[in-house]
Every structure is written in C-alpha cells, then in structure tokens.
Amino acid sequence: MRFPSVLRFFRGALLALSAAALPAAAEVVGDEIVVGTVSDLSGPIALLGVPVRDGMLMRFDELNAAGGVHGRKIRLVVEDAGYDPKRAVLAARKLVQRDRAFAFIANMGTPVVMATMPIIVDAGRLHLFPFSPHRATYEPLHPLKFQNFAPYQDYMEAATRHMLSTQGYERTCLLYQDDDYGLEVMKGVEKGLAANGRELVERTSYKRGATDLSSQIARLRAARCDFVVLATVVRETVAAMAEARKIGWEVDMLVTASGYSAQTHELGGEAVEGLYGVSVLPHPYAEGANSQLAAWIERYRARFKAEPNVWSVMGYTLADLFVRTAEATGPALTVEAFARTLEGMEFTRDYFGSPSYRFTPQDHLGNRYGRLAQIRNGRWELITDYLQ
Amino acid sequence: MSRVRGVARPAALRLLPWALVLALAMAMLALGADYALGKATLVATYAIAGLGVVIVVGQAGQIGLGQAALVALGAYAQALLVGAGVPPLAALPLGALAGALGGALASLPARRLGGLYFGMSTLAFALIVEEALVRAEPWTQGAAGMAVGAFAVLGWRAASTLEQAAVSLAVLALALVACHRLLRSRHGRAWRAVRDDEVAAAACGVAPAAVKMQAFIVGGALSGLAGALYAHWIGFISPEQFGLVFSFELLMLAFIGGARRLAGAAWGALVIVVIPQLIAVLRDQLPGDWARAAGLELVLFGAVIVAVVLLRPAGLAGGSARSDAAHGDGA
Structure with missing residues (x-):
C-alpha cells in the first residue's frame, strides 16, 4: 500500500463528506x-x-x-x-x-x-x-x-405491597434477568418490601435466553422462600414454574407484565396454573369479550x-x-x-x-399503574383493579 | 528471513478507496447525506476493529472468538475516563491500552493451548469480560448501561455525522499506516512465520508464545481503539452489546473482506455495515406485506454472504492462493 493513494482517498472522502446537507426538517409533507x-x-x-x-x-x-x-x-x-x-x-x-x-x-x-x-x-x-x-x-x-x-419499579412496588398485605408472605425472593429490566424490577420489589419492613431473603439471576433455571430454583427453594417474584419474560417464566413444580415446590410466584402473555399459559399448561402476574393491559380473549x-x-x-x-x-x-x-x-x-x-x-x-393515560406539561409519563391477574383454568383472570 | 514482497499493492487495495468513495457518494445521493455519513462513521469504526481481527486471525493465524470483549474494554475505558473528566482525545490511547491489556490476557492460554482449544479459551475470555462488566456495577452501572457524551477536542465537539465520519476516517487512516508498518517489520514476518508453521518458526529462533501475545496486544489495541470511538458514536454502552454475536460479526467481517490483508478489514466493514442497510432500502420497494416480513433482511444478508464466500473464498480483498504465495500477503 502506498500512502499517497491512501491520502488521496481520504482527501476525496472528505471532499465528498463536505458536500453534506443539513438533516431534513421535521415536517408533514403533502397529504x-x-x-x-x-x-x-x-x-x-x-x-x-x-x-x-x-x-x-x-x-x-x-x-x-x-x-x-x-x-x-x-x-x-x-x-x-x-x-x-x-x-x-x-x-x-x-x-x-x-x-x-x-x-x-x-x-x-x-x-x-x-x-x-x-x-x-x-x-x-x-x-x-x-x-x-x-x-x-x-x-x-x-x-x-x-x-x-x-415503570417496572413503580408497579412492582405496588404489586409487592399488595401481595404481602393480602397473602401475608414472610420470605420473599427474586429471580431476575441480569439486565436493566431485572434491575428495575429488583428496585421496585425492594421498595415494596421495605414498605412492609422486610427485605429480599434471596435473589438470583440468569442471562437472557437461558433455558435451564434448575440451579436458580434450587437455590430459591433452599432459602425457603414462600413468595418468588419473577423478573422474567415468557419462556423463562414457564421454565421457572415448570422447574419448581417438577421438584414438588408449590410456591407462589408473581411475574411482571413482561410475562403476562397468553403464551405463558399456552406454553406452560398445567405447570403455570396459579401464577400471578401484573397486567398493564388485559389480554384480548375472544371468550367473554x-x-x-x-x-x-x-x-x-x-x-x-x-x-x-x-x-x-x-x-x-x-x-x-x-x-x-x-x-x-x-x-x-x-x-x-x-x-x-x-x-x-x-x-x-x-x-x-x-388504564387511562394522561400527560401534562410537567409530566410526560402517561401511566404508572398495573393490576394483578392470575392464571386460572388456563387463562389469565384479572383479580384487582389498577393498583395505586 | 527474507523481506516479504506482498507489500506491493494488490488490485483490491488500489480499488478500495474508490469503491468506498463511490459507495458513499451513491448512498448520499440515494439516501441523504446524514444517513450516508452515519454509515461511513460505522464502516470506519468497524474497519478499525476488523484490523485487529486481521492481525490476530489473518496474520498470526490464531483463532480469536472473543474480539468483541476487547472492543468492550476500549469502550468502557473511554466512557469511564471521559466521565472522570479526561478529554476524549487523551482518553483514546488509554482505550486502546485497555484493549491491548485485554489482548495480552486473552493470549495467555496460547502458551499451552493451540488451534480450536485456544479459540475456545478466547470465547471464555469474552464471556468473563461481559460478566465482569455487569458485576462491576459501581463503575459500569452494570447491565443498565451507561451514556457516553460526544467526542470533543479543545472545545470542538464531533456532534454532526460529518464530524464523526471525519474523525473515524482519520483514526482509520492512522491505524492503517501503523498496521502497514508493523506488517513490514520483523514483527509482521514473525506473525506470518508462526501462522504458516509454528515448529519451523521456532526452529528459526522465533518464540511462538511471545509472538502470539504481540499479535493479541496489537489486535487488542486496535479493537480497544474502535471501542473507544464506538462508545461516542452510539452514545450508550451496555455489556450485552459486546456479546458473542458481535465477536462473530467481526470475525465474519474479516473473512468476507479477506482476513490476510489489511484492506480486507475495510472491505468487510463495508459489506457488514452497508449491505444490510441497502437491503432495508430495497425492501421498502417490495409490495404490500412483503416489505414488512420479519427477518427478510437477515435472509437476504445471509444470501449475500454465501455468494461472497462462494465467489471470493479468500475475501473481497484477497487474491487467489497462488497470488498470495507469489506476492506474500498482508497489505
């Protein structure tokens, strides 16, 4: 490689670049x-x-x-x-x-x-x-x-508070995806627990895409959790519930809105019966619509x-x-x-x-609330209104 | 050791600047300047990282499957240093240094392992780095990621795509010059000697372990440098961005472009960055729901890659095996 040629290239490239126009303006063109x-x-x-x-x-x-x-x-x-x-x-x-x-x-x-x-x-x-x-x-x-x-943090705090006050759980644990989603959920759950004077008894994570959660579930069981919050998406939610049921652990689990999907009960079948979930928008079931x-x-x-x-x-x-x-x-x-x-x-x-969405000049976040649902007879059923 | 004659310019290298300018001009005409310049920025940045792969894989003959981890080290070093108040320009060499140190670490298993087994160790290294970045939450903000400001020098900010492209191309030019000199030096000859026959190279007085480590240090520095720029151009880094997919993307880049030639990095970057975007533009012309079919770009991109590999097995910049033997390789 001779350097005059490289220099010529960069000179040419810069000339071409200097012809750059300004970004197109934001506008509605025509109809x-x-x-x-x-x-x-x-x-x-x-x-x-x-x-x-x-x-x-x-x-x-x-x-x-x-x-x-x-x-x-x-x-x-x-x-x-x-x-x-x-x-x-x-x-x-x-x-x-x-x-x-x-x-x-x-x-x-x-x-x-x-x-x-x-x-x-x-x-x-x-x-x-x-x-x-x-x-x-x-x-x-x-x-x-x-x-x-x-935000996960806001509605999971409310959901955790509600679950603790209505079900009286004493040992809450968390299974979370180790990314920003999992961390946001963790903060919300910790706040909800703190409101009840409690802390997470155990927490364990997995990498996105993991299919085997047996070691995580074994760890949570060893910690004698009576309530497990899942910061998971559909597939991991099913895997976590299925693993718990397989080893005979009948613990209550609550998943975020990321796991609130018809695919959860379609894939999980019997294993996910009784799973709690947070819904920020109900699933559109044809039956009963x-x-x-x-x-x-x-x-x-x-x-x-x-x-x-x-x-x-x-x-x-x-x-x-x-x-x-x-x-x-x-x-x-x-x-x-x-x-x-x-x-x-x-x-x-x-x-x-x-939910109702409302924006103001001071607040550009339209909604902060989720509601609780549970899988009963192979479909999600809403069990509360939006939790404040 | 006789001097390698391959430093004479092969046709692919002669044509490269014109191909790049032509592609840029066409993209500007068809898509708009801002879009084309954004692509030019990423092409140059990818090409710098690709040079690292060319050194490690193409020149030293080592299987490196975790190059993205070295890019990550550079990106995070840059983000942390800039966050601590170090001027971005001054932080760039330190980003490269972070990549070089990572490269040195990743090469340590090469003292005992070879071939695919060593490749597996680089894969493990990449996983360890990704995990470490997640765990080092107090500094890296863990999986939540961290924002990185614009590249700036003495009050001048590379905020527009034109400025970003100019910076990337300038750094790429410097990296090409440095690599070119290295390949012509005894280090370059030693890399190729180890690649072609490790035992024969050792018999000639070349220490394979040290030579491999040198290649990884240089390759790591280039990847770290690319990572430092990448952090500014993307503006937000998180560990998951530097996963195995990115490593394989860089490896693919080198093989498509031609792993044995420096120009291969630029050709490969051009293909990896530009072709998917061209496909996206052409896709918009398809009728009805075809234009919105999920994964269509991936399928078409896969077809392009297969075609390139079939038609140019030595890469876009690579000559035939015979011409490599006749002229040596590297530049």
Whole structure:
C-alpha cells in the first residue's frame, strides 16, 4: 500500500463528506404523515415486535380507509434493528433523513432506544412510547419525549405491597434477568418490601435466553422462600414454574407484565396454573369479550391470519393515541403543535380495559399503574383493579 | 528471513478507496447525506476493529472468538475516563491500552493451548469480560448501561455525522499506516512465520508464545481503539452489546473482506455495515406485506454472504492462493 493513494482517498472522502446537507426538517409533507418505528422483528424480543407492529398497522390502515387525519394518510415505516444499537442508529437516521418520519413510536429495547433517542430528538422528531424501562425516556422532561408504559419499579412496588398485605408472605425472593429490566424490577420489589419492613431473603439471576433455571430454583427453594417474584419474560417464566413444580415446590410466584402473555399459559399448561402476574393491559380473549373487543379480534384475525395478543393490543393502542392526538391538533400539524396537544390529552379507559393515560406539561409519563391477574383454568383472570 | 514482497499493492487495495468513495457518494445521493455519513462513521469504526481481527486471525493465524470483549474494554475505558473528566482525545490511547491489556490476557492460554482449544479459551475470555462488566456495577452501572457524551477536542465537539465520519476516517487512516508498518517489520514476518508453521518458526529462533501475545496486544489495541470511538458514536454502552454475536460479526467481517490483508478489514466493514442497510432500502420497494416480513433482511444478508464466500473464498480483498504465495500477503 502506498500512502499517497491512501491520502488521496481520504482527501476525496472528505471532499465528498463536505458536500453534506443539513438533516431534513421535521415536517408533514403533502397529504401523508410518516411514522417510524425501530422495532425488533428478528432478535430476542421479536415475540413482542411482530404483534406490536401488526397492531399499529391495523389502526393506521383503519384510519386511512376512513380518510385519514384531516385528510392526511398515515404511513408506518418499520425498521428491524434486532435489538442491536448499531443497526438501530442507522435505521433511525434512515427514517429521519430518507423517510422524513414525523414521529417515532414504540422503538424497541433499551440499547436501541438509548442509542437512537438523541438522534431522533436532535432532529426535532417526536419520540413516543418506547419499549424501554429506562427513565431517560421521560425524565428529565423533554418537549419531544413521551412515555406511557408504567415503570417496572413503580408497579412492582405496588404489586409487592399488595401481595404481602393480602397473602401475608414472610420470605420473599427474586429471580431476575441480569439486565436493566431485572434491575428495575429488583428496585421496585425492594421498595415494596421495605414498605412492609422486610427485605429480599434471596435473589438470583440468569442471562437472557437461558433455558435451564434448575440451579436458580434450587437455590430459591433452599432459602425457603414462600413468595418468588419473577423478573422474567415468557419462556423463562414457564421454565421457572415448570422447574419448581417438577421438584414438588408449590410456591407462589408473581411475574411482571413482561410475562403476562397468553403464551405463558399456552406454553406452560398445567405447570403455570396459579401464577400471578401484573397486567398493564388485559389480554384480548375472544371468550367473554365485549362486543367491541370481539369485533376487533375478528378484524385482527382477518387481517393477519393470527390470534391477537396483549402486544397486538399495545401496538393498536399506541397508534390510536397518536391518531387521536393528531386529530386534536388540527389541520396545521407540526411537531411542536402535536407535542403541546399531547400534553393536554387524557385518554380514558377503553373497550380493551386499558388504564387511562394522561400527560401534562410537567409530566410526560402517561401511566404508572398495573393490576394483578392470575392464571386460572388456563387463562389469565384479572383479580384487582389498577393498583395505586 | 527474507523481506516479504506482498507489500506491493494488490488490485483490491488500489480499488478500495474508490469503491468506498463511490459507495458513499451513491448512498448520499440515494439516501441523504446524514444517513450516508452515519454509515461511513460505522464502516470506519468497524474497519478499525476488523484490523485487529486481521492481525490476530489473518496474520498470526490464531483463532480469536472473543474480539468483541476487547472492543468492550476500549469502550468502557473511554466512557469511564471521559466521565472522570479526561478529554476524549487523551482518553483514546488509554482505550486502546485497555484493549491491548485485554489482548495480552486473552493470549495467555496460547502458551499451552493451540488451534480450536485456544479459540475456545478466547470465547471464555469474552464471556468473563461481559460478566465482569455487569458485576462491576459501581463503575459500569452494570447491565443498565451507561451514556457516553460526544467526542470533543479543545472545545470542538464531533456532534454532526460529518464530524464523526471525519474523525473515524482519520483514526482509520492512522491505524492503517501503523498496521502497514508493523506488517513490514520483523514483527509482521514473525506473525506470518508462526501462522504458516509454528515448529519451523521456532526452529528459526522465533518464540511462538511471545509472538502470539504481540499479535493479541496489537489486535487488542486496535479493537480497544474502535471501542473507544464506538462508545461516542452510539452514545450508550451496555455489556450485552459486546456479546458473542458481535465477536462473530467481526470475525465474519474479516473473512468476507479477506482476513490476510489489511484492506480486507475495510472491505468487510463495508459489506457488514452497508449491505444490510441497502437491503432495508430495497425492501421498502417490495409490495404490500412483503416489505414488512420479519427477518427478510437477515435472509437476504445471509444470501449475500454465501455468494461472497462462494465467489471470493479468500475475501473481497484477497487474491487467489497462488497470488498470495507469489506476492506474500498482508497489505
């Protein structure tokens, strides 16, 4: 390699780079509003990513069929980052620059959200309702950042307090995924215990993707826990319950909203009977559904040839919040106007059984509460209202 | 030991700068400047890490399966130092040093192990580093990850993609110069001697264990340097980002580009970073639900990789086995 050639290359490259234009401005072009999402359709949380995307698509398709928002259609552009922040950064830049996304909804996974959020808000785009427990998604207050997922720490504190006061547990333990999700849950459980003058008797962790939790369950059993909180997702929840039942340990377990899914009882069967869970949005069961929900389920089945789950409802709800805010903003839609309108919005409970979401100029976190459910006869049954 | 003639420029290296400029110009035209410059930043950063793999795997012939751990050490060293008030530019060499130290540690089993067994030990090293970063919560904030500010020099902040690309390309240029010189030195010849025949190299007075360690130190320093830049460009680091998938990605990068040539790192980075994005853009043109099919990019990317491996088994920058023998390799 001769260095003059390398120098020539870098000189050429810098010349090319210097022709760079400024980032495209946040604007609604013509009769279309572009909404971007950096999702996970092929990575570790694709289980969530696909139904969330489908739920959003369904809401936007319905809106477009009805004529759009003040005559504008909404186009959802989905990028798959597979939980990889490097891919996510490029995907976010594509959505900002090429697709001129007006807003980002439901970006998925903490590394992805943390890596892309500065790019998005620096470009003057809305960063709405990301799937991440990180407080930076709504604190400190930022004019373009809004979150509506109840923080694990807040609702697990309330759930732990409630379980201790109603069931009288004395030895609470924790099984947690060793990432930001697990740590957030741990803080909430510790706060809930502290409110009852107690501490965690035992805690043990696993790495994401682990399938064998036998050593962790053995350790918790050896600690004589009478109540185990699970900071797990679906597969690990089933594995933990199945292992406990296999060794004949009939301990009560409570899983976070990440394990509150129909897949938990579909995969776990008998082994997960009696499992408690926190729900931030009810699962859409066809059996016993109200008429509006039943019609929605039918439409979803017809559109995607699949059964909807809680994540589909979540995607649909997030898109609906966007649509309703855009409608309330009026025909002169700008990022600034949308954000200020959202700050005055209150979304009351709907036919899905969602909590009410409320944003104010001082608080961009729309909900802090979850409710308790339990698996009974092979399905989740809600056993409390939203816990304050 | 006679001087290796392979330092004459192979065609792949001559074409590389033009290919990169062309790709960048096309991306700018098609996708917008900010997007293209963001890609250029990551291509250059990946290429620096890829140079580390080229040194360890392509030059010294060692199986390194945990390169991402060395990138992680650089990234965390940079984040911690900058967080402690050290200027980012001054922290860069220390990030490289952290990677070099990690490389030295990872190479220790090479004194007793060889081949795949040693490869397994580097895999274990990567797992240990990832776990250690999680456990060192008071400093690293554990699995919750830590935010890293923009790269800055004397009050100038590399906040725009143009500035970030310029910094990355400048560091890549310096790394290429350093590697080029190293490969022409006795160290480079010793690496290749150990790679080609360890026993013969030892008979000629080369100490294989020390030579392997040198390769790992240099490879680790390059990976650490890439990690230090990566921390600034991504702005948020967490241990899970530097898992085995990233290690295999870097290994794939070197083999696609050509593990035996420095230019291979840049070619490989170009493929690894740019092709998935091009696929994402082309995917948008597909009709209806096809454009939104889960995992479509991965399938198409896999097909591209298979095609590259079949058509260019020695990598994009690699010549045929015969030309390698005739001209030596390395540059």
